[in-house]
Amino acid sequence: MRTDTDTGPAPDTGPAPGADDFTPAERARGRALRRAQSPWAIGGRLAGLALSLGLGLTPAGAGLVTAAGGLFGGGRTATVLAGTSALLLLGQAVALPFGARVTAVRRRYGLVTQGWGGWAADALRGLALSLLLALPVVFVLFALTERSPDGWWIPAAAGAALLTAALSFLFPLVVEPVFNRFAPMPPGPQREALLALAARDGVRVRDVLVADASRRTTALNAYVSGLGATRRIVAYDTLLDTADPGEVELVVAHELGHVKARDVLTGTLLGALGAALAVCALGLLTGRQPLLSAAGAGSAADPRVLPLMAACAALIGALAGPAQCAVSRRVEARADRHALELTGDRERFIAMQRRLAVANVSDVDPPRVLELLFATHPSAVRRIAAARAWRPAP
Known part of the structure; x- marks a missing residue:
């Protein structure tokens, strides 16, 4: 962000x-x-x-x-x-x-x-x-x-x-x-939207994961980490719980910009x-x-x-x-x-x-x-x- x-x-x-x-x-x-x-x-x-x-x-x-x-x-x-x-x-x-x-x-x-x-x-x-x-x-x-x-x-x-x-x-x-702790994002519209966003941007990602940030903080964040085969989109559970899907996509779009x-x-x-x-x-x-x-x-x-x-x-x-x-x-x-x-x-x-x-x-x-x-x-x-x-x- x-x-x-x-x-x-x-x-x-x-x-x-x-x-x-x-x-x-x-x-x-x-x-x-x-x-x-x-x-x-x-x-x-x-x-x-x-x-x-x-x-x-x-x-x-x-x-x-x-x-x-x-x-x-x-x-x-x-x-x-x-x-x-x-x-x-x-x-x-x-x-x-x-x-x-x-x-x-x-x-x-x-x-x-x-x-x-x-x-x-x-x-x-x-x-x-x-x-x-x-x-x-x-x-x-x-x-x-x-x-x-x-x-x-x-x-x-x-x-x-x-x-x-x-x-x-x-x-x-x-x-x-x-x-x-990281868990794969469950199948559904949010996961498909993020994968589609990455595909539209020409960025290959291995997976979309959810980090259990809420056990430590209320802060909101997401990021794309790794190189090549280790690249994945990671979203804080705090972000997914409070932001609307479009805002989550914008946060991830910013991270895709780094890639x-x-x-x-x-x-x-x-x-x-x-x-x-x-x-x-x-x-x-x-x-x-x-x-x-x-x-x-x-x-x-x-x-x-x-x-x-x-x-x-x-x-x-x-x-x-x-x-x-x-x-x-x-x-x-x-x-x-x-x-x-x-x-x-x-x-x-x-x-x-x-x-x-x-x-x-x-x-x-x-x-x-x-x-x-x-x-x-x-x-x-x-x-x-x-x-x-x-x-x-x-």
């Missing part, structure tokens, strides 16, 4: 066009939620970054890794794996209070239906997935650094690119089922390139003696360099965030236009955007600086204004 137009964004002065589509109470509610949760969400990011930098740029991280490895004999492999686990566990511990506070705020606004037990179980699942992914990757990485302390980053960059591509393909099959524009493939390729470049940057940074000295590590082959690598990766990610958000907003705007072109139903598109914004308690016109730094989608009022400015091709 997304928007913008060929005419560019609305001016930043005064309420954006489309603001009148929301009542003062709806606008105030979304703004209040944003103000209540943003300090905790942003604070969690900053705390995680501060932790990474504090451990990576001082001997504290090296001490943590050494102590963790000592619990398992102190060998090189034990230190690498135990140190990685310790860093992930500590990062999770720091992030947990902030995530809990955001969840509490969202529960107060009726967006969270999941109990604290389910929330804790999801946090543990996320940690387990992180460990399952990180431990083999770091093990291979340090095998490369041991073999070639100066040139390890060359094969590691290629491996990072391949891993990113593989995860994009496997994500809907391996990761999504960990957090949601038509090859956004998943392009995103995978860009992600692979970004992962490779990030590894190259790590190779450059961990080869600098002042940084190694600050971190209490001897070389890139020293397990004590782990916190420095994590700090550099966190900093690279933070600096790249606004640019990634800017690209995402343009991609979402293009998918909105595709939905309009595929359905030709401007008024229902506007009604759907309004429903999504109200149901998700969105700040429909957030401060521009927050939108530029953190928003992956244009604001609701910009999307509606873009829809009104859209004209069908002659």
Whole structure:
């Protein structure tokens, strides 16, 4: 669900066009939620970054890794794996209070239906997935650094690119089922309409699934995930229960726009390139003696360099965030236009955007600086204004 137009964004002065589509109470509610949760969400990011930098740029991280490895004999492999686990566990511990506070705020606004037990179980699942992914990757990485302390980053960059591509393909099959249950949409008019919409758009999908999102949230959503044989349309049960069939089709039409524009493939390729470049940057940074000295590590082959690598990766990610958000907003705007072109139903598109914004308690016109730094989608009022400015091709 997304928007913008060929005419560019609305001016930043005064309420954006489309603001009148929301009542003062709806606008105030979304703004209040944003103000209540943003300090905790942003604070969690900053705390995680501060932790990474504090451990990576001082001997504290090296001490943590050494102590963790000592619990398992102190060998090189034990230190690498135990140190990685310790860093992930500590990062999770720091992030947990902030995530809990955001969840509490969202529960107060009726967006969270999941109990604290389910929330804790999801946090543990996320940690387990992180460990399952990180431990083999770091093990291979340090095998490369041991073999070639100066040139390890060359094969590691290629491996990072391949891993990113593989995860994009496997994500809907391996990761999504960990957090949601999926069931085939029962045969009927809605399923046939969505399959017909995809066929009309020239997009082949394997199935139409329903995600049991209602056990966790009241938010509305749908998406198309996977590549090739794993591609499927997924609709939240909350969306199917509250939106009319035409609005559901518009949400899916937007998602099909991503497929038509090859956004998943392009995103995978860009992600692979970004992962490779990030590894190259790590190779450059961990080869600098002042940084190694600050971190209490001897070389890139020293397990004590782990916190420095994590700090550099966190900093690279933070600096790249606004640019990634800017690209995402343009991609979402293009998918909105595709939905309009595929359905030709401007008024229902506007009604759907309004429903999504109200149901998700969105700040429909957030401060521009927050939108530029953190928003992956244009604001609701910009999307509606873009829809009104859209004209069908002659």
